[in-house]
């Protein structure tokens with residue numbers, strides 16, 4: 704799928720002269736999360752997801768020692784070639800949790816990943832985006848348990864994985880879905 708906002712030239716909403724926009728603290732959803740300190744307007748590019756850029760196979764090797772039931776990583780898929788490991792040289796972006804009713808989304812621009820507000824976010828609100836982690840044909844039967852979501856939204860679908868595909872419709876709809884950034888990466892070991 705083509706990346707969102709390709710070719711745009713927006714600046715990150717950070718300046719050393721302004722009070723910080725976000726902070727990392729404990730989250731009721733999971734571990735640490737990222738929270739707004741000031742009102743963040745819809746469309747604001749909040750932070751870049753940075754870290755070591757590695758191949759998928761290097762990411763699999765790096766985390767293959769982890770249990771298949773442990774879904775926790777700081778990996779983010781850029782494309783078929785590259786994964787960003789926010790656990791190495793990463794910033795606050797790596798602590799943004801998944802939410803099924805998100806206030807942010809990821810955007811890919813020139814193979815860099817940014818987190819942007821998709822609605823106005825009030826001070827104190829936790830930032831989240833929909834990880835939409837890819838499903839695979841060889842997923843174990845308990846894959847939705849392994850990737851269980853605890854976002855607490857009324858519309859929570861119970862899983863950080865992308866929704867199951869519904870059976871194909873007889874007639875193809877016209878037009879294309881809007882392009883989006885990619886979702887966080889899964890380790891191969893988590894699929895076994």
Ligand SMILES: C[S@@+](CC[C@H](N)C(=O)[O-])C[C@H]1O[C@@H](n2cnc3c(N)ncnc32)[C@H](O)[C@@H]1O
Pocket residue numbers: 730732733734735736774775776777778797798799800801802851852853854863
């Ligand atoms: C990039 S980390 C996010 C920061 C994490 N809370 C931490 O303290 O390290 C992604 C991991 O956080 C956990 N996580 C994020 N959102 C979640 C949610 N809505 N429900 C359950 N676990 C979540 C999962 O273990 C996921 O693999």
Ligand SMILES: [Zn+2]
Pocket residue numbers: 802803804852853854855856858859860861862
């Ligand atoms: Zn949820």
